[in-house]
Amino acid sequence: MTNAGPRAGALRVSHIWRDEVMADRVLPMPGSGAVDRAQRAVAIAGIAAAAVVVLVAVYGALWMPSPPEPPPPGAVPEDVRQEAVRAYQRAADRRLFYALGGVGLVGLALAARYLRKVTRGAADTSPVTIGPDADAMFTTPDLGLPRGFALIRWGSRGHVLTLGEGMCGTVKLGGEEMAVDDFLARSGERPRGSAGAFRATPISPGDWGLVELDGRGDHKVFF
Structure with a gap:
């Protein structure tokens, strides 16, 4: 026995x-x-998903189409309007990058911690x-x-x-x-x-x- x-x-x-x-x-x-292979698969899938989110964040920050432009020409001097457009685009890209990148990094850390835990058989x-x-x-x-x-x-x-x-x-x-x-x-x-x-x-x-x-x-x- x-x-x-x-x-x-x-x-x-x-x-x-x-x-x-x-x-x-x-x-x-x-x-x-004796660790359940399904647990490892879930953890690995979580890591992969988090990595994808990070890549999407980088893509969004670098290549995502610009947000709508400010009011049409004539509302303000053209040089001022163009500078405002560029500043708005940079700010929007940074916000997106930080938001998605932060979510992705947190998910990556949690998934890696879980994978380390289950592979040690300490679930x-x-x-x-x-x-x-x-x-x-x-x-x-x-x-x-x-x-x-x-x-x-x-x-x-x-x-x-x-x-x-x-x-x-x-x-x-x-x-x-x-x-x-x-x-x-x-x-x-x-x-x-x-x-x-x-x-x-x-x-x-x-x-x-x-x-x-x-x-x-x-x-x-x-x-």
Whole structure:
């Protein structure tokens, strides 16, 4: 059993209540190459569209037909009228260039940022939080966990799993299958502020676990 999710390299996390799946989330794994190609296509299309807008802005500034001329000759001296026409044309071209160029550059920056984000496989870095709060990803009764407890969170090494005392079940981490109790008994990374009741470890492709959050099996999480 491995956690490949619906796409190879994706981390699928499910909240199970009395053997019924209540909620399901799919998160990309860091460096797994599991980024949706459609997302890349959208980002690349955005970059191309922004580049076109910039080119159109340059074209408009340099070659766009002049705006309507001022009143016909005779209203003012001819040399004054001609100078006013040229000044009006230059001003109109500059306004168009700055407006379209600004829109294009903003779009280009946003599209490039999005492409950089999805190619890193970090399209969704939301923590998998558990608890009675309305904003928890997986809603459960009060299980004695800290408020906003994140079973899985995004860290510098990718997704990090945190388990605590009172939980039980089985996990396979780094190719080794073990009971949750054995995992907690080992030394390792402890979340900040923990007095030893919790232990955290990065999740790698192929890792999986079935964790009973309440020790009774009513509320479980599978990843």
